[in-house]
Amino acid sequence: MAASPHSPNSTFRRLRGQHSPAEFAALVRRAGREIGETVSCDARYIGRVESGEIRCPNYAYERVFLRMFPGRTLADLGFPPREAVRGRAAQREPSPTPRSPAGTGSGTGAGTSPKESDVLRRAFMAGGSATVAVATLGLALPGDTRRTPSRAGEAEAEAVEESVRQIRLLDDRHGADALYRKAAEPLRTAYALLDAGATRQSTEDRLHAGAGELAVSVGWLAHDSGRFDDARSHYAEALATARVSGNPGLEAHAFSNMSFLARDCGRSREAVRAAQAGGRAARSLGSPRLLSLLALREAGGWAGLADRRACEEALARAHTDFAKGGAAADPEWMSFFGEAELESLEARCWSALGEHARAARHARRAADLQDPHFARNVALYTAELAGDLARAGAPDEAAWAGARVLDLLDEVQSTRVRSTLAGTARGLVPHQRSPRVHAFLARHADLAEV
Structure with a gap:
C-alpha cells in the first residue's frame, strides 16, 4: 500500500535560513557537543526533517534543537505533538485486510500497537517513577503475544x-535495576520478528540491526545491575547478530560493551582484546568518536593490567580522535559519549593505576560537565568522585560527594552506583569522627536498611 505523503515542515526550513543543509547539520552537531549530546546529523537528516519524513525528532535531537532555538517549543519548530504522531499515522494507514489475532494482515503494518511507544514516552516525559515507566515498557504484538506476523514489515x-x-x-533517567526484567520482553519479541522474516531485504537489515542493538541495551541493563553472566550472554547474542548480518557498527558496539x-x-x-577487535570493526565507519570510545575501553584494560605505558598510549589516541569532533557517521547510541564520559573513563584508568588524586580531578570534571538530564550518569560520576577522594585522603570532600549521590538515589536505581557508594562508605569508617563523614555514614546506613 502506498505511504501517505508527508507534509513539509516549512517552519523548520525557514529557521535554517541561508545555511545549506550540510552547514546547518554542522551547527546541529556543534550545539549537541555543547550540551554533551552526540547526534549523527547530516544534510540528509535535515532534508528528511524539512520534507516531513521525520515528523517528530527523538529526544536527543529535541534537546539539541531547543538549545539552538531557546524559548521555543517543538511546535514552534514545526513539529506536531509527540503523542499525536503515531496515533495519526495509524489512522491514515488502515490495514487492507482484517487482521487475525496474530497480526498477520498487511506486511507493512501488522504486529505493532501504535499506543505502546506513546504510553512509554508520556511516562518518561512526565518524569514519573521508574516503576511507572517500567510498567509501560514493552514491544507487544496485538492479540496472542506468543505468535508473530508471518512476515515482518516496516x-x-x-x-x-x-x-x-x-x-x-x-x-x-532511572538506572538499570528496575528496567532489566521488563526490557527482556521486547528483546524476545524482536528476535521472534527476525525469525519470522521480512517483506524486504532492507527491512530485514533494519530488524537485524534493531534486534542487535536491543540485545546490547538489555545486556547493558543486566551489566549495570550486577547480572554479569546475563550481560555476557546478551552481548554475545548482539555480536552474533552483527556478524550474521555483516553490520560492523553493531559489531563495534557489542565489542565496546x-x-x-x-x-x-x-x-x-x-577487555583489551575486545576493545581492539571493536576498533578493527569501527575503522571503516568514519566515526572518530567511536574510535575514541574504543581506545578508552582499551586504556581501561591496560590500566587493569598495570601497564601504564600502554594505557597512556591508548588515552592519547582517545583524546586525538575525540578532538576531531562529531561526524555524520557517529552512531545514535553514542549520545551518552561527550566530554563528561571521556573524563570519567580516564578517571577510572588513573584510579586503577593507583593515582587517586589525579583520578579525582578527572572524576570531578566528569560530574561537573554532565548534563543533569542524564541522572544516572550524574550519580555514577559523583559516586566515583567520592571513592577517588576517599582513597586520595580527602574524607570530608568524599563525604560531601557521597551525600550528593544519596540525594539522587530516589530516582536512580543502579546497582553499580550503590555498590560504588558502599565501597566509599566502608573506606570512610576510620574517619567517622568528622561531623561531615559521620552524617554521610548515618544516611548511608539508613539507606542500606531500606
Whole structure:
C-alpha cells in the first residue's frame, strides 16, 4: 500500500535560513557537543526533517534543537505533538485486510500497537517513577503475544528501533535495576520478528540491526545491575547478530560493551582484546568518536593490567580522535559519549593505576560537565568522585560527594552506583569522627536498611 505523503515542515526550513543543509547539520552537531549530546546529523537528516519524513525528532535531537532555538517549543519548530504522531499515522494507514489475532494482515503494518511507544514516552516525559515507566515498557504484538506476523514489515522494524531508544532514555533517567526484567520482553519479541522474516531485504537489515542493538541495551541493563553472566550472554547474542548480518557498527558496539564488562569482571586482558577487535570493526565507519570510545575501553584494560605505558598510549589516541569532533557517521547510541564520559573513563584508568588524586580531578570534571538530564550518569560520576577522594585522603570532600549521590538515589536505581557508594562508605569508617563523614555514614546506613 502506498505511504501517505508527508507534509513539509516549512517552519523548520525557514529557521535554517541561508545555511545549506550540510552547514546547518554542522551547527546541529556543534550545539549537541555543547550540551554533551552526540547526534549523527547530516544534510540528509535535515532534508528528511524539512520534507516531513521525520515528523517528530527523538529526544536527543529535541534537546539539541531547543538549545539552538531557546524559548521555543517543538511546535514552534514545526513539529506536531509527540503523542499525536503515531496515533495519526495509524489512522491514515488502515490495514487492507482484517487482521487475525496474530497480526498477520498487511506486511507493512501488522504486529505493532501504535499506543505502546506513546504510553512509554508520556511516562518518561512526565518524569514519573521508574516503576511507572517500567510498567509501560514493552514491544507487544496485538492479540496472542506468543505468535508473530508471518512476515515482518516496516512497522515492526520501527517498533524495535523505538524500543531501543526508549530503553536507553529510561536508563539515562532511572538506572538499570528496575528496567532489566521488563526490557527482556521486547528483546524476545524482536528476535521472534527476525525469525519470522521480512517483506524486504532492507527491512530485514533494519530488524537485524534493531534486534542487535536491543540485545546490547538489555545486556547493558543486566551489566549495570550486577547480572554479569546475563550481560555476557546478551552481548554475545548482539555480536552474533552483527556478524550474521555483516553490520560492523553493531559489531563495534557489542565489542565496546564486552570490553567494559570484562574490565568490571577483572578480566583485563580480555577487555583489551575486545576493545581492539571493536576498533578493527569501527575503522571503516568514519566515526572518530567511536574510535575514541574504543581506545578508552582499551586504556581501561591496560590500566587493569598495570601497564601504564600502554594505557597512556591508548588515552592519547582517545583524546586525538575525540578532538576531531562529531561526524555524520557517529552512531545514535553514542549520545551518552561527550566530554563528561571521556573524563570519567580516564578517571577510572588513573584510579586503577593507583593515582587517586589525579583520578579525582578527572572524576570531578566528569560530574561537573554532565548534563543533569542524564541522572544516572550524574550519580555514577559523583559516586566515583567520592571513592577517588576517599582513597586520595580527602574524607570530608568524599563525604560531601557521597551525600550528593544519596540525594539522587530516589530516582536512580543502579546497582553499580550503590555498590560504588558502599565501597566509599566502608573506606570512610576510620574517619567517622568528622561531623561531615559521620552524617554521610548515618544516611548511608539508613539507606542500606531500606
